[in-house]
Amino acid sequence: MKASVSQERLDWQSRRREFNHDWLKNRFIVALNSWLRLLDGAIEDSILEKSFLSDVLPQWEAQRGEVGELIRDFEKEMSPMQLFSEPPLSRCDPHTKQWLGELVHRLWLIRVCAKELTSTAERSVSAMDTAYAELSQIVRTRPTGDLVSSMKPHRRLFERFRDACQNLGETVSEFPHEIKVV
Amino acid sequence: MTYLPRILIIDDLFGRTHSDRRNEERANLCGQYLLEDVTDDEKGKGGTLKVKQPVAQAVFFRGQNPACSTVGDTVENDLEVTLSVIREGWSEPRSENPCWSMVLLDLCFYTGPVTKQSDRRASGMPESRERDNQPKHYFGLEILEAIHKEFPDLPVVIMSSMPRKNVSREFSSKGALGFLPREDTHSADRLKEMLWRHGLIQDETGEIVGRSRSLLLALRSARRAASARRNVLIRGERGVGKELLARYIGRHGSKSASAPFLTVNSAVLSPTLFASELFGIDRRVATGVEGREGLIPAATGGDLFFDEIRDMSLEAQAGILRVLEDRKVTPVGAKNSVPVDVRFLSATNFAVEELASTGRFRPDLLDRLREGGTAYLPPLRERREDIPMLVEKLVRESEAKNSAAIHRDIDPKAIEKLCAFDWPGNVRELRNCIFEAVNNNPDVEHLVVAHIRLAGSRSGVGAPQTVAATIAQPTQSVDGLLQYLANLPADEWGAAEIAGKLPEIRAAYGQLLARMVKAAIIATRRPSVDAPEGKVLIHPAMKLLTGDRTLTASKAADLLKRLLKEEANTANAALDDPLLREAHEIAHRLRPKGQPKATGVSDGEVDRGKGTQK
Numbered sequence: 055m056k057a058s059v060s061q062e063r064l065d066w067q068s069r070r071r072e073f074n075h076d077w078l079k080n081r082f083i084v085a086l087n088s089w090l091r092l093l094d095g096a097i098e099d100s101i102l103e104k105s106f107l108s109d110v111l112p113q114w115e116a117q118r119g120e121v122g123e124l125i126r127d128f129e130k131e132m133s134p135m136q137l138f139s140e141p142p143l144s145r146c147d148p149h150t151k152q153w154l155g156e157l158v159h160r161l162w163l164i165r166v167c168a169k170e171l172t173s174t175a176e177r178s179v180s181a182m183d184t185a186y187a188e189l190s191q192i193v194r195t196r197p198t199g200d201l202v203s204s205m206k207p208h209r210r211l212f213e214r215f216r217d218a219c220q221n222l223g224e225t226v227s228e229f230p231h232e233i234k235v236v
Numbered sequence: 237m238t239y240l241p242r243i244l245i246i247d248d249l250f251g252r253t254h255s256d257r258r259n260e261e262r263a264n265l266c267g268q269y270l271l272e273d274v275t276d277d278e279k280g281k282g283g284t285l286k287v288k289q290p291v292a293q294a295v296f297f298r299g300q301n302p303a304c305s306t307v308g309d310t311v312e313n314d315l316e317v318t319l320s321v322i323r324e325g326w327s328e329p330r331s332e333n334p335c336w337s338m339v340l341l342d343l344c345f346y347t348g349p350v351t352k353q354s355d356r357r358a359s360g361m362p363e364s365r366e367r368d369n370q371p372k373h374y375f376g377l378e379i380l381e382a383i384h385k386e387f388p389d390l391p392v393v394i395m396s397s398m399p400r401k402n403v404s405r406e407f408s409s410k411g412a413l414g415f416l417p418r419e420d421t422h423s424a425d426r427l428k429e430m431l432w433r434h435g436l437i438q439d440e441t442g443e444i445v446g447r448s449r450s451l452l453l454a455l456r457s458a459r460r461a462a463s464a465r466r467n468v469l470i471r472g473e474r475g476v477g478k479e480l481l482a483r484y485i486g487r488h489g490s491k492s493a494s495a496p497f498l499t500v501n502s503a504v505l506s507p508t509l510f511a512s513e514l515f516g517i518d519r520r521v522a523t524g525v526e527g528r529e530g531l532i533p534a535a536t537g538g539d540l541f542f543d544e545i546r547d548m549s550l551e552a553q554a555g556i557l558r559v560l561e562d563r564k565v566t567p568v569g570a571k572n573s574v575p576v577d578v579r580f581l582s583a584t585n586f587a588v589e590e591l592a593s594t595g596r597f598r599p600d601l602l603d604r605l606r607e608g609g610t611a612y613l614p615p616l617r618e619r620r621e622d623i624p625m626l627v628e629k630l631v632r633e634s635e636a637k638n639s640a641a642i643h644r645d646i647d648p649k650a651i652e653k654l655c656a657f658d659w660p661g662n663v664r665e666l667r668n669c670i671f672e673a674v675n676n677n678p679d680v681e682h683l684v685v686a687h688i689r690l691a692g693s694r695s696g697v698g699a700p701q702t703v704a705a706t707i708a709q710p711t712q713s714v715d716g717l718l719q720y721l722a723n724l725p726a727d728e729w730g731a732a733e734i735a736g737k738l739p740e741i742r743a744a745y746g747q748l749l750a751r752m753v754k755a756a757i758i759a760t761r762r763p764s765v766d767a768p769e770g771k772v773l774i775h776p777a778m779k780l781l782t783g784d785r786t787l788t789a790s791k792a793a794d795l796l797k798r799l800l801k802e803e804a805n806t807a808n809a810a811l812d813d814p815l816l817r818e819a820h821e822i823a824h825r826l827r828p829k830g831q832p833k834a835t836g837v838s839d840g841e842v843d844r845g846k847g848t849q850k
Binding site: 076217 | 266418421
């Protein structure tokens with residue numbers, strides 16, 4: 055059974071879309087991949103060279119909080135238990151709402167593997183954090199001179215960060231796209 | 237000159253422009269996919285991306301209005317303009333640009349007002365509307381549907397960051413050939429693969445010259461057939477370059493670059509000699525007889541190309557069939573067989589199915605020889621836009637072969653004349669013509685009209701026409717064509733020459749029939765709400781074609797199937813035409829079992845319009 059989705063509940067989907075589709079996959083990972091090409095010498099791009107470390111890479115810090123909230127809010131906002139606060143299920147007596155809501159929620163957790171999804175996403179975020187911290191340290195302490203040459207030895211670390219981003223993107227895509235009761 | 241495929245990318249984020257700076261997201265996508273941006277809308281905006289070894293050239297288009305949006309604007313999807321951009325590079329490509337090799341299409345296009353908030357997230361991007369994000373309403377799918385309808389041959393691959401599984405059924409059913417995740421790590425390699433499998437791309441070695449759509453479609457079907465490493469049958473008129481296509485398949489489907497590619501003229505495979513030629517001779521067969529490796533064992537690991545299989549003796553056919561079944565050969569005089577791993581490529585310019593139906597060619601062998609598919613090489617007259625490139629190459633080759641010849645420019649009027657001719661002998665005839673022109677005029681710096689001698693104009697005004705020139709003339713009716721055929725000037729060519737031309741005559745006849753059927757269908761189409769271009773109505777079309785008002789619907793269906801069957805037998809191209817294919821499907825639905833005996837149709841039948849079986 056597919057339930058109707060109220061405007062409030064679309065918020066989680068909208069937030070997910072803005073983070074995962076609009077920012078992470080469409081812009082951040084694409085820029086990271088382009089940066090890796092730059093390090094490989096496959097492309098030359100003076101703008102990317104100047105802006106990547108100062109403007110693009112640090113975007114993760116701004117988005118970090120958003121994805122944390124997204125993962126945290128998932129269970130609360132996407133659980134079919136929410137449907138008991140809207141008609142027609144809101145018309146159930148409090149006792150029924152409680153036990154049935156609880157049951158529906160527990161069944162849903164199992165059905166969508168909610169715990170596994172959130173812990174996988176958290177692990178991806180953590181992997182990104184670790185790689186990002188190392189990269190930040192490298193960027194802070196980098197010697198003056200040619201930027202690309204100084205970053206080339208750390209290509210593997212950038213790649214690890216990109217892979218973690220991709221894992222996170224894929225995991226966030228795996229979260230349900232609508233509220234389903236059964 | 238390095239050739240790069242040209243792709244069109246339709247995407248709201250990467251297709252948008254800014255008035256004062258470049259589109260950073262687009263530059264990054266080009267960096268990731270190794271694309272050379274040739275959109276020509278970012279000049280003077282500073283900071284150019286340089287891709288050292290691009291995979292393709294890309295033209296970006298937003299698919300929306302306005303292309304350059306700022307806060308306060310409202311962005312709307314624009315299917316009409318999107319289709320006109322596609323059309324420009326597909327139906328009417330400018331001479332310096334090849335047609336689109338492929339379209340990469342986004343799925344989700346954001347529409348609505350550009351607000352300060354949405355602009356902060358991504359400059360010039362609007363707040364999306366709820367409908368934009370619903371897979372069933374994706375604008376990309378709407379574009380895809382329209383492309384499939386108007387440009388059925390145009391390869392489209394979805395490039396999106398949306399989860400593939402959510403839309404795979406929709407994009408497959410609407411004709412997309414694949415899906416590229418936008419953030420893919422191996423994006424450039426994946427794009428290369430997609431271009432190789434689905435794209436309309438030129439022969440990168442330059443051996444097969446041309447970039448006409450019909451040639452590129454032929455190359456694509458050859459690559460697809462090659463990838464499975466199964467036997468392929470190549471069809472096409474004489475002189476179109478069937479062996480070159482076989483070599484192309486060999487290059488693309490061999491296990492290694494050094495894999496052997498051997499050719500054999502099927503006519504030499506006589507009943508007595510084929511075994512020693514193909515299987516070899518064991519050195520212990522008899523005293524004084526030297527052992528010899530056969531062509532099949534020699535081609536192991538690679539390809540063996542049989543030229544004109546209709547000339548193959550029945551005995552040779554039986555022998556080859558055994559090899560195809562057993563995958564081993566026994567050299568003449570040997571006691572043991574030798575395993576072989578050979579792909580058989582074969583070519584014909586003849587309706588070999590007819591020979592199969594009369595027992596002159598083994599149908600089971602024919603099935604085996606085309607198990608990996610059939611590739612059709614179009615005649616030169618169907619790809620005239622390739623003639624300038626071919627002439628350039630052939631002139632240089634001719635100059636290189638003649639030590640006395642100096643480098644020459646090619647006069648545009650000479651190109652015009654060469655493009656206007658129908659080239660019944662196709663590329664081979666063009667090559668001969670150019671070689672002759674260069675050899676006869678080695679000391680001049682220009683190839684001009686006066687140097688060119690075409691077959692039809694060899695004897696000057698009033699000379700008897702060649703068979704080919706006769707066929708090439710626009711013929712107003714089937715009766716007219718038959719009249720031409722009946723009055724062919726056989727004295728100059730001789731009966732054997734005429735007999736040799738029969739496949740071409742038959743092909744021309746079949747194509748003419750197909751064209752007439754198509755014209756009748758177009759003339760009788762009836763526009764409706766469902767089909768604004770007109771619904772295909774085969775009954776009135778056949779009535780118009782035959783002039784027979786009493787023709788019944790079932791007879792009309794039978795007649796249409798028979799007429800198209802005639803063309804399909806010869807060139808196998810009629811049913812590539814979407815309109816004719818649709819008509820054929822309608823006829824087949826109407827008369828699934830009413831298929832008359834496939835022996836062609838006479839002019840009398842058409843004129844009487846009875847659709848009777850022979």
